[in-house]
Amino acid sequence: MNIMTALKEEFTNTAPTERSPYECGSCEMRFELQRHVCPQCGSYSIERTEWPCLPER
Secondary structure, three states, X not given: OOHHHXXXXXXXXXXXXXXXXXXXXXXXXXXXXXXXXXXXXXXXXXXXXXXXXXXXX
């Protein structure tokens, strides 16, 4: 995670479970919605940060 993203998350009232679910693999910028290209660095490596738990069978 880059320093700007870390500071933004630290100083906003966002609980850890409410953090943005997608993150750029290159510049570590976070997004609420899934993107195909990072608007900050142009990378195509946008991945989900956490996967929801599936119910056990």
